[in-house]
Amino acid sequence: MQKNAAYGRSSMVAADLEVYLARGGEIKPAIVSALFNMYARLRSPEKGDALYARVQAHRQGPMTPANYASLLNVYAKAEHPPYGVPRRWAIRAAQVAQEALDAGVVPGLAFMHSLMECQAKAGLPEAALATYHQLLRKGLQPTPRTFNILLLAHRRSGTSRGAAHVFEDLLPKAGVTRTLAVWNSYLGVYAVAGDIDRAYHVWTCMLAEGIVPDHFTERVLVQAFSARPSLAAEVLDEARQLRTSSHAAGHRSSSHAGAPSGEAAATPASSANNVARQPPMALEQPSRRSLSPLLLHGHLGQGADPSKPPARQLLYIDLHGVSRAAAATLLHRRLELLVAAWPALRAELGDGGPRDEAAASHGDGTGESEAAEGPPAAAGCAPLEYAGLQTGTPERPRALLVVTGVGHGSPESQGVLRGLTRDILGAQGLECHDAGGNTGEGGVEADRSNPRDRPDRSTMPRPVLYADMLSQPCRAVVVLCQQNGIDVEIKPISIGRGEHRSADFKAVNPLCKLPYLVDGDVHIGDSIAILIYLCTVNRVPDNWYPADPVKQARVNTVLGWHGSTLRTGSTITIFNRVLAPLRGTPSNEPLVKDFGLPTLQTALQTINDVWLANDDFVAGSDVSIADLLLATEIDMAQLLDAAREGPALEELLAPVPKVRSWLNRLSQRCAPHYEDAKEQLGKARIRFIQVLGGSDEDKAKL
Structure with missing residues (x-):
């Protein structure tokens, strides 16, 4: 049964459990934890909850604290991707935790962290804070991860209110070191809240304390300044120079003193292995991969070609595989560059059209026009003008080709980056067309069959x-x-x-x-x-x-x-x-x-x-x-x-x-x-x- 659980075979495990119980087998704590861990990996809180009821019916006395911690972890992984938990599972986690305490279970730190993580991912900072105070009353010592979870709760709720109290008051009072992971979490709160000034203040405080940023810091910075791409590029360059100089001097990032440095940028439970899976951010580094392109007023007909002049390469941007925050910054940055490079781009494309002069003269030629500096949909900000991009003909289509992923794992497989691209381009007054059947081969729509042969569903x-x-x-x-x-x-x-x-x-x-x-x-x-x-x-x-x-x-x-x-x-x-x-x-x-x-x-x-x-x-x-x-x-x-x-x-x-x-x-x-x-x-x-x-x-x- 434990072997089947390790391989995630839930149906076989359920059958094995029935045989085991029918033969009078004892439900050992190791077996219970193995089954709960399996359901956590499979993101099946319903089955984990059913197993809990089954175990309770066959055991004499409560489960162990480790068993309860594993069950609470099942609730914390209730959604795919595992970045958010529906509130019903956070409420259920609190009920189970109370049942354990009423039964005399002495909770450990893993138990309390799992409960706090459920509440944090559900965006319930008040509940997470109440659990933190309960943790202190139980005589448990907080760790950097404890405060990562509390800051995550504020980040999930979309509000920065209370985050400063956690970071500036509770954390020093508990005697916990401000590791890089904690700084990343704190910076992430203001990044999500859209508070650019406060995010920049936290960044300068990090530098003043001698904190060396890592790849996850870069991603949080990109998210914080996505609406100000020029500032994002400047801060990102500063972060890289600090990290490079630190490595050259043989220093290690302060994150090694506490939890893995990747915890803050994703979730408190993130593995350090995430660092290896996340390449360094690049504001202008289009790749050749392409899937499901979103087409702006037609299609370019081909992907970026290194042999073509740089100006024309601006019409191709590949966002596939990057985070939402990074995609927002990359796209804003590209739109700025298009305005600045429009005269050269118009000369390459030819036949600019009657509105080309307006587009070419917009901005100051540096890619940092006033409209691009603020949020795309902010009140009082007129959208950038891309009239020249909308004057192509069917014979010579001209478009910004934006490549995104196919949407695996997103709600109803619609694609998070697709929606983001539409929002940003729409805020600039640009039409956006989705080539739904595109296989991504160079941006040319490739249908399986003649659309006239398809039934009208x-x-x-x-x-x-x-x-x-x-x-x-x-x-x-x-x-x-x-x-x-x-x-x-x-x-x-x-x-x-x-x-x-x-x-x-x-x-x-x-x-x-x-x-x-x-x-x-x-x-x-x-x-x-x-x-x-x-x-x-x-x-x-x-x-x-x-x-x-x-x-x-x-x-x-x-x-x-x-x-x-x-x-x-x-x-x-x-x-x-x-x-x-x-x-x-x-x-x-x-x-x-x-x-x-x-x-x-x-x-x-x-x-x-x-x-x-x-x-x-x-x-x-x-x-x-x-x-x-x-x-x-x-x-x-x-x-x-x-x-x-x-x-x-x-x-x-x-x-x-x-x-x-x-x-x-x-x-x-x-x-x-x-x-x-x-x-x-x-x-x-x-x-x-x-x-x-x-x-x-x-x-x-x-």
Whole structure:
């Protein structure tokens, strides 16, 4: 059970727990913490809460302080990305904490920090401060992280009120050192609040105390001065010079004396490993990567080309992969430079149009015009004029090409940077057009098919998917829909009860096969065809089924390989060793030993050595429908845990470590939908284990 928890297999863990409890097993604190930590990684507070109730019902006495701290950490990771917590979970965390105290649990610092973090991420500074005073009454000694959390609470609430009291009064009174992480947190409060003057004052105080900034300080500075890009560039340069000179002198940043320096810029619980993942900020450093471009009045038709004159390169900016604060500063800075460079840019583009003179004469030629210095939407600030950019013709489109990410992890996958770009450009009076189907290849829109061939989704009834969640291809289709927000009505059909052969379902699908999709006049009865169809008509992110012919061929190759290898071996082995004994029908063990099991093992080795040889996923660097189809097939092998003769799933995966890591990676990538789809499979596994290990009467009950 702890091994499954380490790999994030929540459905298997739930089944294992039921077996463990049914056999009279004792719920040990180490097991409880392992399960809570799993649900924290999977961002599943509901399941963590359900486990808490389950544990309470089977334990004599309360959980340990470490168990409670792990549970509170589950609540603190209640959203994706893990930067904010809905208030209902902060309230629930407070209830659980009170239950623990009422039961006589002596809380430790980790317990109190987890509770404070829930309250801080929910934007409840008063509640976090009350917990801090409770921490002091319990005789616990605060640490720099304690004050990082308190400052985070003010940052999340969007107000700086009370932050000065925490930093200037409470922190010295507690005798805690002002580490770089704490300074970063304090600066971040005013950055979010938009208080430029106060943020600059904190920055100068940092320098006066001899604090050496790090990469996270740079990001907070960028956020603080995003509306004043020229000032941001000046302060950023100053921070880098200080860090460079400090390193040259052999000094270490003061952050090493306390918590990791990255804590303040992201969350108090951030890992120091974040430092390695965040490259240094650059105000003008466009890259060649491009995804889902936002187009301003047409498209440029190509990305930045180093061989072109610098002025024209200003029409291309890649924001993909940078923080929201950095993106705001970069975009404001680029707009300033466009005004300053407009005469040269107009000469390169030619045929400026009747309003070019107004655009060319705006500003003082330094990129620091008065309108650009204030916030874009501030009262009294006229927007910068970019009339020349809006006079292109269809034959010679001229535009600012802004590249953002595809929006994974953002609310409804809409893209945080997309919305930010629209807001900033809109404040300057610029039109912004989204090339929704763009794959990002040089900024040229690449559609999967002729738009006239696509059905008009707005006028069509809701698609209906007939599925059995114990069926591996059905789970693959369901996960694809849930992961990409594809609105389908799922009608459950039980293969085990023979519902797929009923007269009602035969009228829908004479072949009596699942899954089966009905989308208006379109009827599709093959899982691979359904996956490809849904990707095509719903414009899901390109990684699921790429438009590029080469990448698409790779996905198709894996899909074609799957049916004659992995699925064949899995079906023969599972049917004869598990399903046939359950049904009381004869099994063909020689077929399993001579063909089924060797085929399954060879297929797993092929995935390990071929499909995952150089990539994180079976068809490339990102997840695709091929991953879903193969992984759901392998998941089915957990039913072999009920077979009287091995190997079980863990034994099958032992020789293929890349497959094991890939399954865990896929579960995280598609959380929580992937694990949720396996819930019925996990329950079936536990029933099969109980029945095949029981009496004939047990089999009859099943």
